[in-house]
Amino acid sequence: MIRRYFEGLSRFEAAFVVAVACLAVAGIGFAFRPHSDGGDSTAPRPTPTAKKLPVVISSAEPALIDAAWERSEMGLPPPPGSDAPFTERVLDEIREKTLVMAGIRAQIGTRCEGGQVTVKKGEWTLCTATYQGVELVWEVLVEDVTGGGSWTVQLIDYQVFPPDSGVLLAKAVQGRFWAQHHEHAKELRCDRIPPLKRVTLDEDTGYRCQYLAVDGDAPRWVNTKVILDEAGPVFREIE
Structure with missing residues (x-):
């Protein structure tokens, strides 16, 4: 039957017919083959790919502090009273601000140029906080002075x-x-990251941290820049 069908065809024409028939059969087989990406697929989710950073963070840091902590938890004594010398109150504030910025408890030395803050409207005074050997210079501006004298309170x-x-x-x-x-x-x-390094505030330090987010359809690595501001280390996602 097949032999009679090909009678009268050239060798080239017969080969063409056979090729078309094979392609048709292959197409039918593909149509009946189950698809692997359907709703009933049990294939595992793809593993997220990213350049993994070298240091694994697996636990909390017990010495960490921030602005929400109590002074006693920061290792600071109670704040000076309102009757304490003005310079003492300013230096106490600078110690607390320096600790919050650093984020880790430590002893901090403080001093002001000339030995005290200049109490005069519009005057600037430079005061230095020393954290683990690193000197950080804070600027104090007296914006206004009211009262004073033996009978009135100075504000x-x-x-x-x-x-x-x-x-x-x-x-x-x-x-x-x-x-x-x-x-x-x-x-x-x-x-x-070095144990301690001086960096410019509010600028990209060049260091990175990342986490594997699992709250979406598939795990994904989120990379962040490390930045230091007045309140301590902050992380900004890299788009």
Whole structure:
């Protein structure tokens, strides 16, 4: 039957017919083959790919502090009373601000140029906080002075401005990153960061941290920049 069908065809024409028939059969087989990407697929979710940073963050940092902590938890004594010398109150504020910025408890030495803050409207005074050997210069501006004398209370309006640079500590970075992300992430990692390094405030330090987010349809690595501001290490997602 097949032989009679090909009678009268050239050898080239017969080969063409056979090829078309084979393609048709293959197409039918594909149509009846089950698809692997349907709703009933049991294939595992793809493993997220990313360059993993070298340091695994697996626990909280017990020495970590932030602005919400009590002074006693920061290792600070009770604040000076309202009758304490003005310079003493300013230096106490600078000690607390320096601790919050660093994020790890430590003893801090403080001093002001000339030995005290100049109490005069519009005057600036430089006061230095020393954290683990690193000197950070804060600026104090007296904006207004009212009252004074033997019969009245002197009121001093002032502001304390942060230094241009601060101290970035590996423990603070790792502890803050754990505190912010461990509840919704499967894995946390950071660059190798020196134990302590002076960095410019509010600028990218060049260090990175990342976490494996598992709250979506599939796990994904989220990479962040490490930045130091007046309140300590902060993390900004890299788009």
